[in-house]
Amino acid sequence: MSDGTTSVPLLDVARGNTPLREAFLEALQEVVDSGRFLFGPDVTQLEEEIASFSQVDHAIGCASGSDALLLALLALNIGPGDEVIVPSFTFFASVSCITRVGATPVFVDIRPDTFNVDPAAIEAAITPRTKAIIPVHLFGQCAEIDRICKTAAQHNIPVIEDAAQSIGAAYHSRPAGSWGTVGCFSFYPTKNLGGMGDGGMLSANDPATADRLRLFAGHGMRPRYYHQVVGINSRLDSFQAAVLRVKFAQLPEAIRKRQANADRYSRLLKDVVDSDQIQSPVASENSYHVWNQYSIRVGGGRRDALRAFLSERNIGTEIYYPIPVHKQECYRNESFAKVSLPETDAACAEILNLPMFPELTEAEQQTVVKQIGEFYQQAGRVAA
Numbered sequence: 001m002s003d004g005t006t007s008v009p010l011l012d013v014a015r016g017n018t019p020l021r022e023a024f025l026e027a028l029q030e031v032v033d034s035g036r037f038l039f040g041p042d043v044t045q046l047e048e049e050i051a052s053f054s055q056v057d058h059a060i061g062c063a064s065g066s067d068a069l070l071l072a073l074l075a076l077n078i079g080p081g082d083e084v085i086v087p088s089f090t091f092f093a094s095v096s097c098i099t100r101v102g103a104t105p106v107f108v109d110i111r112p113d114t115f116n117v118d119p120a121a122i123e124a125a126i127t128p129r130t131k132a133i134i135p136v137h138l139f140g141q142c143a144e145i146d147r148i149c150k151t152a153a154q155h156n157i158p159v160i161e162d163a164a165q166s167i168g169a170a171y172h173s174r175p176a177g178s179w180g181t182v183g184c185f186s187f188y189p190t191k192n193l194g195g196m197g198d199g200g201m202l203s204a205n206d207p208a209t210a211d212r213l214r215l216f217a218g219h220g221m222r223p224r225y226y227h228q229v230v231g232i233n234s235r236l237d238s239f240q241a242a243v244l245r246v247k248f249a250q251l252p253e254a255i256r257k258r259q260a261n262a263d264r265y266s267r268l269l270k271d272v273v274d275s276d277q278i279q280s281p282v283a284s285e286n287s288y289h290v291w292n293q294y295s296i297r298v299g300g301g302r303r304d305a306l307r308a309f310l311s312e313r314n315i316g317t318e319i320y321y322p323i324p325v326h327k328q329e330c331y332r333n334e335s336f337a338k339v340s341l342p343e344t345d346a347a348c349a350e351i352l353n354l355p356m357f358p359e360l361t362e363a364e365q366q367t368v369v370k371q372i373g374e375f376y377q378q379a380g381r382v383a384a
């Protein structure tokens with residue numbers, strides 16, 4: 001721009017990957033030379049590393065976070081006639097796994113401060129047909145998973161943690177993915193541990209559950225060409241695992257940088273806007289937040305105008321999520337029309353995700369916040 005504004009990308013994966021280029025090439029070359037493109041040693045080693053990091057007994061690689069969720073439901077034998085409690089303010093995959101197996105999603109509302117599923121709403125939604133609960137650890141912060149697991153245990157219902165956005169997060173110092181019956185992680189490139197393509201991981205403490213997850217991920221085949229159950233083909237390949245192991249070594253440091261960036265945004269924003277204009281995201285005192293997203297709430301119906309203003313100045317933003325899952329076109333024929341989730345609707349109307357990644361610079365954050373301040377100054381002048 002002519003006024004000297006520098007552009008700020010929503011996400012720049014190259015900044016994290018470029019310094020690791022040699023390490024990636026070396027790791028990939030080893031896979032090329034080994035010829036073990038599936039079930040290679042990098043896959044097993046990554047599974048062990050993530051199990052240890054997330055304090056779970058078993059971790060099982062699979063093709064994506066979406067497949068992890070689907071496999072969890074398949075392994076827990078959930079299907080037609082079963083109800084699964086899930087938030088509607090989430091990425092589509094948290095819900096599509098449920099309808100994909102023929103079960104019924106029971107949508108519950110979120111808490112306005114953290115955007116995470118409301119445990120009281122979960123308690124109210126339990127029926128004799130409830131066969132699983134899928135809390136989503138949204139934006140890098142755990143849902144109130146202690147209370148959710150306690151409720152679930154009282155009713156003997158398994159919990160499937162959607163930790164796709166929250167590897168390394170914790171609640172009361174216990175990691176995401178270690179609380180429930182099954183944990184689901186994603187290595188989609190925008191996630192905190194992002195690969196160079198698709199990838200996912202399942203976690204479980206119970207050995208029988210872990211064994212069933214692996215069985216379903218491999219066509220239900222055991223031994224070779226004898227199929228015990230109708231599974232799917234969902235594998236983490238050796239190339240992805242090799243890349244992910246290089247990045248995994250950097251994950252704690254990357255998380256610390258995200259946390260520093262989140263603190264800085266909140267400090268800077270306080271100086272330029274009032275809390276009725278913009279609410280900074282809230283980290284619950286019990287949680288170790290890993291900031292996959294920095295999500296502000298824009299009040300006064302001004303979210304889209306602010307986003308357009310920032311976009312004109314080459315500042316990347318995104319809306320996660322513009323529409324609740326239960327209102328998606330593909331679910332229009334379902335019986336979700338009477339579902340009422342006021343906090344979910346409000347979040348969809350007000351949320352705005354600012355640029356957030358470990359290598360985002362202080363100067364870039366200052367630019368983002370300065371432009372937000374200017375939007376309100378101009379808007380103030382127009383209003384006056």
Ligand SMILES: *Cc1c(COP(=O)(O)O)cnc(C)c1O
Pocket residue numbers: 064065066067090091093094136162164165185186187188198199200
């Ligand atoms: C990314 C994501 C998924 C799906 O992960 P993929 O690896 O992209 O299939 C599931 N749930 C949530 C909340 C996500 O953000």
